[in-house]
Amino acid sequence: MSGRRDAARAAPPQRAASRGELLLKGGRIVDPRAGIDARLDLRLEDGCVAEVGERLAAREHARVIDCSGKVVVPGLIDAHVHLREPGREDEETIESGSLAALAGGFTSVLAMPNTDPVTDSQAAVGFIRAQAARAGHAHVYPIAAATRGSLGSEMSEIGDLVAAGAVAITDDGRPIADAGVMRRILEYSRIFDVPVVQHCEDLALTDGGVMHEGRISTRLGLKGIPAASEEVVVARDLILAELTGAHYHVAHLSTARSAELVAEAKRRGVRVTAEVTPHHLVLTEEAADGYDTQAKMNPPLRSGRDVEALREALAAGTLDIVATDHAPHHYDEKEREFDFAPFGILGLETAFGLLHTELVLAGRIGLADLIERMSPAPARIFHLAGGGLEVGQVADVTVLDLEREWTVEPEAFLSKSRNTPFGGRQLVGRAWMTIVDGQVAWRLDRDPAVADEPRHAASAAGRRSATARQGKVRSPASAHAREGAAR
Amino acid sequence: MRFAHKDLLGLEDLTRGEITAVLDTSEPFKEISERRIKKVPVLRGKTIVNLFYEPSTRTRVSFEFAEKRLSADTVNISTTMSSIAKGETLVDTARNLEAMRIDMVVIRHGASGAPRFLAERIPSNVINAGDGSHEHPTQGLLDLLTIRDFLGRIEGVRVVLVGDILHSRVARSNIWGLLKLGAEVGVCGPPSLIPPEIEGLGVRVYRHVEDAIAEADVLNVLRIQLERQKANLFPSLREYNRIFGISNARLSRAPRDILILHPGPMNRGVEIDSDVADGEHAVILDQVTNGVAVRMAVLYLLAGFDVTRAREAKEGLEFEPEAARGSAKGSGTPRPSRQPGPAGGAAEARAGERGRDTAAKGGDRGEVGSGAELEEART
Numbered sequence: 018m019s020g021r022r023d024a025a026r027a028a029p030p031q032r033a034a035s036r037g038e039l040l041l042k043g044g045r046i047v048d049p050r051a052g053i054d055a056r057l058d059l060r061l062e063d064g065c066v067a068e069v070g071e072r073l074a075a076r077e078h079a080r081v082i083d084c085s086g087k088v089v090v091p092g093l094i095d096a097h098v099h100l101r102e103p104g105r106e107d108e109e110t111i112e113s114g115s116l117a118a119l120a121g122g123f124t125s126v127l128a129m130p131n132t133d134p135v136t137d138s139q140a141a142v143g144f145i146r147a148q149a150a151r152a153g154h155a156h157v158y159p160i161a162a163a164t165r166g167s168l169g170s171e172m173s174e175i176g177d178l179v180a181a182g183a184v185a186i187t188d189d190g191r192p193i194a195d196a197g198v199m200r201r202i203l204e205y206s207r208i209f210d211v212p213v214v215q216h217c218e219d220l221a222l223t224d225g226g227v228m229h230e231g232r233i234s235t236r237l238g239l240k241g242i243p244a245a246s247e248e249v250v251v252a253r254d255l256i257l258a259e260l261t262g263a264h265y266h267v268a269h270l271s272t273a274r275s276a277e278l279v280a281e282a283k284r285r286g287v288r289v290t291a292e293v294t295p296h297h298l299v300l301t302e303e304a305a306d307g308y309d310t311q312a313k314m315n316p317p318l319r320s321g322r323d324v325e326a327l328r329e330a331l332a333a334g335t336l337d338i339v340a341t342d343h344a345p346h347h348y349d350e351k352e353r354e355f356d357f358a359p360f361g362i363l364g365l366e367t368a369f370g371l372l373h374t375e376l377v378l379a380g381r382i383g384l385a386d387l388i389e390r391m392s393p394a395p396a397r398i399f400h401l402a403g404g405g406l407e408v409g410q411v412a413d414v415t416v417l418d419l420e421r422e423w424t425v426e427p428e429a430f431l432s433k434s435r436n437t438p439f440g441g442r443q444l445v446g447r448a449w450m451t452i453v454d455g456q457v458a459w460r461l462d463r464d465p466a467v468a469d470e471p472r473h474a475a476s477a478a479g480r481r482s483a484t485a486r487q488g489k490v491r492s493p494a495s496a497h498a499r500e501g502a503a504r
Numbered sequence: 505m506r507f508a509h510k511d512l513l514g515l516e517d518l519t520r521g522e523i524t525a526v527l528d529t530s531e532p533f534k535e536i537s538e539r540r541i542k543k544v545p546v547l548r549g550k551t552i553v554n555l556f557y558e559p560s561t562r563t564r565v566s567f568e569f570a571e572k573r574l575s576a577d578t579v580n581i582s583t584t585m586s587s588i589a590k591g592e593t594l595v596d597t598a599r600n601l602e603a604m605r606i607d608m609v610v611i612r613h614g615a616s617g618a619p620r621f622l623a624e625r626i627p628s629n630v631i632n633a634g635d636g637s638h639e640h641p642t643q644g645l646l647d648l649l650t651i652r653d654f655l656g657r658i659e660g661v662r663v664v665l666v667g668d669i670l671h672s673r674v675a676r677s678n679i680w681g682l683l684k685l686g687a688e689v690g691v692c693g694p695p696s697l698i699p700p701e702i703e704g705l706g707v708r709v710y711r712h713v714e715d716a717i718a719e720a721d722v723l724n725v726l727r728i729q730l731e732r733q734k735a736n737l738f739p740s741l742r743e744y745n746r747i748f749g750i751s752n753a754r755l756s757r758a759p760r761d762i763l764i765l766h767p768g769p770m771n772r773g774v775e776i777d778s779d780v781a782d783g784e785h786a787v788i789l790d791q792v793t794n795g796v797a798v799r800m801a802v803l804y805l806l807a808g809f810d811v812t813r814a815r816e817a818k819e820g821l822e823f824e825p826e827a828a829r830g831s832a833k834g835s836g837t838p839r840p841s842r843q844p845g846p847a848g849g850a851a852e853a854r855a856g857e858r859g860r861d862t863a864a865k866g867g868d869r870g871e872v873g874s875g876a877e878l879e880e881a882r883t
Contacts, residue, residue, distance in 0.1 A: 352595060
């Protein structure tokens with residue numbers, strides 16, 4: 018297991034401008050946006066998808082990767098991660114978090130603004146992008162604070178933040194509680210057409226709760242967080258989204274009733290999208306039994322009935338995307354009494370394996386649908402490059418090994434933190450290679466089929482052309498920063 | 505037969521047989537507290553830390569008496585929630601104590617699950633003296649012992665807990681203990697103080713205290729705290745008393761005599777009126793007396809002593825758990841390491857008989873078995 022870590026660290030990705038060709042041969046390409054599920058070759062050139070077809074011939078100097086037995090998909094996108102930098106670099110940094118993303122098959126992550134200081138200024142947005150470019154791992158898109166300091170009262174300078182590269186706004190970690198403030202933010206956000214992401218929680222109903230209110234909280238004598246704490250905010254916000262016509266996005270939706278409310282609003286034509294985490298699809302409140310702080314998160318793990326409803330809603334498309342809510346915490350902080358431990362668990366390095374094992378192999382969702390919820394859908398919702406393998410598209414690609422059996426070993430995580438309830442769990446399927454901007458950014462094995470040469474980065478020009486073709490689609494932070502550096 | 509647990513964290517974790525074993529073990533210990541010299545050398549050389557993160561008088565003193573009457577060396581550590589928030593974590597505190605080579609920790613903590621957290625991290629025996637809203641197992645045991653003392657049985661007895669069930673660790677320990685011993689359990693209080701899905705534990709919810717009084721053999725009246733009023737869970741202590749307070753006027757309509765328990769400290773005139781608290785059916789001070797005996801029993805069992813040998817301990821014999829284990833494995837005859845005192849002869853004879861019984865049954869070593877087996881061991 019340490020070998021994998023070495024592999025990732027031994028070859029620090031170089032993002033210096035250079036050109037190269039990568040030919041992925043013999044894999045099963047699953048591209049939900051294009052409706053492709055077939056055994057095809059994929060040629061990546063100058064950081065873009067150059068060609069998809071049968072038996073493509075390798076050109077001179079091309080690096081050929083044998084993908085037979087593997088599945089080639091558009092790079093996965095995680096729309097909800099906490100990278101902790103600035104402020105809690107002991108838990109995670111943009112460097113370590115974006116590397117952990119690669120190991121989970123994610124080519125892009127969206128960083129939440131509840132850092133210290135909060136991402137509520139152009140400078141803060143710029144810092145995240147600069148750090149991401151310096152790290153050179155997965156693309157990192159900042160999400161900015163909806164209110165100054167995320168205090169829920171004064172609107173932040175949303176226009177400035179979007180101009181600096183923020184792809185959405187939220188006060189995640191806490192809700193925008195005031196209905197009047199929420200209404201104005203939704204209205205104002207329409208200028209820029211960025212999603213307003215809400216952490217749905219009525220703090221008065223939560224009232225210091227630490228786990229789902231129900232059978233287990235009653236037995237353990239722990240203060241409960243009722244499902245209603247989330248649902249009343251979802252219901253209120255859906256009415257406000259309808260009133261304002263803004264794009265409203267529900268973060269980490271966790272209850273059956275919330276999913277029903279979203280489904281009903283979608284039928285009425287409200288511009289709402291919603292995400293669900295892998296842990297809310299896989300674990301129930303039972304996981305907290307025994308006061309396991311690794312099962313403490315907010316929203317809490319819900320009842321079995323909720324989990325069942327979330328699985329159905331994901332398959333039906335009511336829940337648009339899977340996002341991990343990757344929330345690193347230092348070991349000491351979780352090694353506490355349940356009441357005092359912080360909320361949150363890691364997600365990046367276990368997400369695909371869990372969902373493939375628990376949902377795809379269990380017949381609850383097809384592979385193409387799962388990929389759709391993890392790549393094209395988040396790209397669409399947040400207006401990002403990637404999400405498909407069309408010619409000219411950015412060459413962000415994940416190669417999956419669906420047969421790979423593995424055991425979750427927190428000690429081997431590339432994240433700086435270890436807080437997961439999934440340690441020791443046997444999974445089937447994981448990312449085998451992660452390609453960013455047409456370069457192999459991470460791979461699972463030191464496979465002889467992959468030449469061990471330094472990575473080349475996509476040229477800034479390539480990225481610009483890809484961006485230009487897609488109109489208003491935003492390009493990743495790292496690409497922007499590279500352009501800046503080149504100048 | 506020996507207790508199969510390292511720790512006592514809650515009655516939910518114990519079997520019917522194990523709970524009965526603790527109650528039975530408590531019986532001979534009751535008498536020690538009635539002596540002029542209230543001391544037996546059972547836990548001589550054992551070091552016990554009473555680690556209290558919440559203020560407590562009754563429980564802490566009761567544990568301390570139990571420890572001292574068994575000749576253990578005790579240390580009391582009291583701290584407030586604010587000082588842990590600032591300083592050392594629970595696990596660091598525990599490891600430091602452990603480094604001084606202690607044998608047992610009695611812990612009271614405001615966070616549910618804290619004793620379990622500790623028990624999973626240190627080799628010492630851990631006894632839960634109340635954790636958050638979770639359990640208070642020795643209180644549950646002393647309530648069971650008191651009910652058994654006065655009604656002669658627990659099976660089939662109808663017990664209703666009245667008051668703040670939501671925040672009550674006493675309620676949860678009572679519910680588990682009573683249900684396991686075959687009692688019928690009800691809870692009664694303002695709906696804002698009844699936890700969700702409590703029926704799932706196997707208890708009945710009474711909306712009106714009059715209904716509870718009409719059906720109960722025992723009322724365990726729980727303390728109502730002013731801070732719950734401040735949290736808007738009910739409007740006033742006055743109104744609480746009017747709707748749920750236990751008064752003689754209410755009790756007089758009961759079809760039968762009702763035993764009144766209260767874990768203390770009482771708010772007279774709130775959850776219980778003085779005429780009831782001081783009345784003939786209240787056994788509140790008997791609970792306190794039993795508390796010491798129950799805690800002596802728990803300490804004794806967790807120290808690794810044999811359930812069936814509590815009477816010998818009472819006679820002043822000295823035991824070494826390791827030696828006792830050896831004997832149980834061998835002939836089945838307990839071997840006191842020292843010659844018995846004047847009263848010891850008979851006790852030794854009785855112990856010998858019990859030992860033979862045990863050996864004849866195939867030598868049940870270690871785990872506490874079924875209730876029936878315990879009954880046999882007890883007689």
